Amino acid sequence: MFAERGVAGTSLDDLAAQLGVTKQTILYHFKSKNGLLVEVLGLAAAELVATLEEAAAVSQPGRAQVDEIARAAFALAVRRPDLVGLLREVSRLDQAHVTSVLAVLQPVVDDALSALSSGMDSGIFRRSDPRLILLSTYSLVTGVVADPVALTAVGMQLDVRAAVQLRSAVLDFLHTSLDPLHETGTH
Amino acid sequence: MFAERGVAGTSLDDLAAQLGVTKQTILYHFKSKNGLLVEVLGLAAAELVATLEEAAAVSQPGRAQVDEIARAAFALAVRRPDLVGLLREVSRLDQAHVTSVLAVLQPVVDDALSALSSGMDSGIFRRSDPRLILLSTYSLVTGVVADPVALTAVGMQLDVRAAVQLRSAVLDFLHTSLDPLHETGTH
């Protein structure tokens, strides 16, 4: 509910009703609404990091690893769009929440950046700005699952067929961005 | 404020304080909070559509027009990130808001889809799914300006230099996606 309707848009009474308990039951298990939010954000960030690290551990650094991570990230986004929604929600919260979430995600981001960077150094990947690659991929993966309005605007719905298509689009973007065989995209 | 903190996260008192008036002044000019929201959404959608149509009118259909529209969209997103924020906020609102905003945006989306489609038919563009092109571009443009947390995670900030880089990334994506000279990305 935090992800779908926003933290401010979700009252403890709404939440409790959804769970079939009273608001006080929630406040018994969690210090406050903010305390609940902190734990939810922590779980979400941890799950995201775990998924990415697990995928990264499957292959050695290189194109196969990039594919593996992208697939895992996309699958997670489709399977758990609430995680993406939460991630987006963070930017509207207090700076404290931003920094605490960022602290969890930063290592995996830095790992990805350095992996891309060293891949470019060794010639496996075409040289470009790893930050742009990462940012663009993030936007592609999250934008598609977190914006149902955009999907319906182009006349699509997030079914299995669409998911496969969208995943291909993400992977294609990574391939054309990283494959040294392609020309540089700048004109 | 609706875009940054969300509609639910913005009280009329917050808004009034920001404007230096009282809440009742707002309610004098607008029927209710929802009435205000409707007008704000209408203005935002109209501005978005106007910008895109204006850009589309500069060139004839083809690669130049695609570039023109993409540049205009990106410039608008950078200059008015609140428009992007509002667009994202729509999906958490009532279905009535969704449909009314969609009604304004739908024509321009359909125009874009058919322009891409006919360009593919005539061989100007490489054949692929226009919906994916549009959706991906939308994600790229909006994701980058609407997610400051992601930007800081990769160690960037949205200054002029970064904006130019990001715009190039968007344009490159469109070029490699539409240019018939490139191989198809599917592997």
Next chain:
DNA sequence: GGAATCCTTTACCATTTGGTAAGTGACCAC
């Protein structure tokens, strides 16, 4: 059986929130 702990509930409460009603001053027509 009784005590204690755990979980949940019913009662409340202060504050915030969207909204109404009734004024008040400025400006304008005549």
Next chain:
DNA sequence: GTGGTCACTTACCAAATGGTAAAGGATTCC
């Protein structure tokens, strides 16, 4: 100058919201 409209304010209000306090019920331990 006087009546009327416009823009805005003060004064309220009912409902919702986050949170506290206290009171059951289970379950477990002895």
